[in-house]
Every structure is written in C-alpha cells, then in structure tokens.
Amino acid sequence: MTRTVAVIQARTGSNRLPGKILEALYEDVSLLAYQCRRLRDIPGVDELVIATTEAPDDDAVVELAKAEGIRVFRGSEENVLSRFLLVADATLASTLIRITSDSPFRDPDVIAKCVAEHRAHGAEYTRPADGHLPKGLRAEVVETAVLRQIDEDPATTVRDREHVTIHIREHLDRYRCHVVEFPEALRHPEIDLSVDTPDDLDVVRSVHAELLARGWPVDTLHICRLMEENAVLHSIITDLAS
Structure with missing residues (x-):
C-alpha cells in the first residue's frame, strides 16, 4: 500500500513573531486554522497532518489540530527530520509533502499538480521551478525512503535534520529530482507571502x-x-x- 501524506510542520516558537501561526488572519480564524481548512482535501493526497514539537507552548497547536479534526504528531523541536519520519511511520506514508505553517495561502491545486507530476515522473523529490511561484506558496514532495536514507547517513548534519530537505536541494545529482513549471501568470518570485514579522x-x-x-x-x-x-x-x- 502506498500513501501520500501532507505534513504541516508547525510550532509556536519564532524569534521575531512568537506564536505567529496562532494569530488571526480574519475574525477568529488563525493562520494555521485557515491553512488546515484550505488543505484538508488536496486531490491525490490521502491525509493532511500536523507535525509539531513536544514543547509545552505547542500544546496550543495540538488543541487547534483537534478542533480542526486533523491528526497531530509531536516530536523533537530541533530535529524536524525525525518528526517527518515519525509521521511516516504512524501514517504508513510512502510519500510526504512538506508544508511550512508560516503562510496561510498554500494552494491545494498547486500542491496537487506537484504530487501528480512527482508520480508521473517517478521522482524522489519534486518542487516548483525556481521563480515560478510567489514565496510562501510553494511545497515540496519527497519519498519517505529518501528521508530515511538521509536520517541514517552518519554524514547528515544538525542543519540537515533541522531543514529536512536542504540536503537534497544541495545534492540534487544524488536523487531523481523533478521541477514543476507553472504558467507565466504565476511567475512572481518577487512576492513573499510568508509571515515572519x-x-x-x-x-x-x-x-x-x-x-x-x-x-x-x-x-x-x-x-x-x-x-x-x-x-x-x-x-x-x-x-x-x-
């Protein structure tokens, strides 16, 4: 059985805007809740989950996930890679989609296109082509087997474990990688809709x-x-x- 699971990596800790993902986008709907509602039914994706930390401050993330009816998994704050593998083990996911929680406008159609092309090309890692989408609207698709390989490699660094896919992006020649192209109308890399301040x-x-x-x-x-x-x-x- 193969399963594709979208993972929102979320924590309340932030240097410049602590608790930002729980701030309201409008009325009483937080950035994270809005993102969950947009992404709960992505074509080609079996499940949406949240991967948060064991820090007490992230109890609020767990409560939000429960309120939204989304499974939540807790793991290391620094070793985000281990959180993703925890999700993979619990959900039997062979393919994972990495989504950060600092942009509420992730587009399910964009993610679905990345997933479809990932499968069609037999890729191990897929992302939108550079410059083809605004920042904060991108997503990455990666095979669980690749993340396990990185996790088990003695050369894997703390930085690699914190940023999950950075090792792949810096060693593209080692993996079957695919980039997804989007129409000219969507090519606005100067726009950044992630929230940091x-x-x-x-x-x-x-x-x-x-x-x-x-x-x-x-x-x-x-x-x-x-x-x-x-x-x-x-x-x-x-x-x-x-």
Whole structure:
C-alpha cells in the first residue's frame, strides 16, 4: 500500500513573531486554522497532518489540530527530520509533502499538480521551478525512503535534520529530482507571502481582505492578479521582501 501524506510542520516558537501561526488572519480564524481548512482535501493526497514539537507552548497547536479534526504528531523541536519520519511511520506514508505553517495561502491545486507530476515522473523529490511561484506558496514532495536514507547517513548534519530537505536541494545529482513549471501568470518570485514579522502579518491580512472585497477566490492565480492590479500592495510586499 502506498500513501501520500501532507505534513504541516508547525510550532509556536519564532524569534521575531512568537506564536505567529496562532494569530488571526480574519475574525477568529488563525493562520494555521485557515491553512488546515484550505488543505484538508488536496486531490491525490490521502491525509493532511500536523507535525509539531513536544514543547509545552505547542500544546496550543495540538488543541487547534483537534478542533480542526486533523491528526497531530509531536516530536523533537530541533530535529524536524525525525518528526517527518515519525509521521511516516504512524501514517504508513510512502510519500510526504512538506508544508511550512508560516503562510496561510498554500494552494491545494498547486500542491496537487506537484504530487501528480512527482508520480508521473517517478521522482524522489519534486518542487516548483525556481521563480515560478510567489514565496510562501510553494511545497515540496519527497519519498519517505529518501528521508530515511538521509536520517541514517552518519554524514547528515544538525542543519540537515533541522531543514529536512536542504540536503537534497544541495545534492540534487544524488536523487531523481523533478521541477514543476507553472504558467507565466504565476511567475512572481518577487512576492513573499510568508509571515515572519508583524508587518508580514498585516500584509497577508490585507491580501485576504482585498481578495474577498473583490469577490475573488483565494488562490495563486488571483493573488498574482491582485499584485499586478494593486501597485501599492505590491510595492509594500516587495519592499518587505527586499
């Protein structure tokens, strides 16, 4: 049996904006809750889970996951790779999708396209092509067997374990890798919709409110279209990213 599981790696610890993933995007809906609701039914994905830490502060993440009806797994704060393998063991996942929790606008259609191409090309690691999507809207697909290989390698560093896929990205020649291309309209690498500071939080709130005010869906295409039409918002975002 093969299973594909999407993993949101989430913790409340943050140097510049502690607890950011529990901050409200709108009304009483937090960034993490919004992301969970968007990604719970991704085509081609068997399950969405959250991988958090054993730190007491992350009890709040566990409670959120329960409220959203999503399984949550707790592991090492520093060794994120071990958290992913914990998820793989518990869910019998042969393929994992790595999703960070600091951007609420991950697009299920983008992830589904990455998963479909990953399978079609028999890849071990798949990601969007460089420059083909705004930052904060990307996802990575990786075979569990590759992560086990990295975990068991004596040469694997603390940095490799913290960042999960960085070893693969720095040694692409060692793996069957595939990059997914997206239409020209989505190629806005100057836009960064990840949240790391209070200003970033204000930006994603503004983007969400503006999309709703226009009656547009919150997807990658309409986010990019909004950036093209709203010069002020585009300028604010690119200034923050620079």
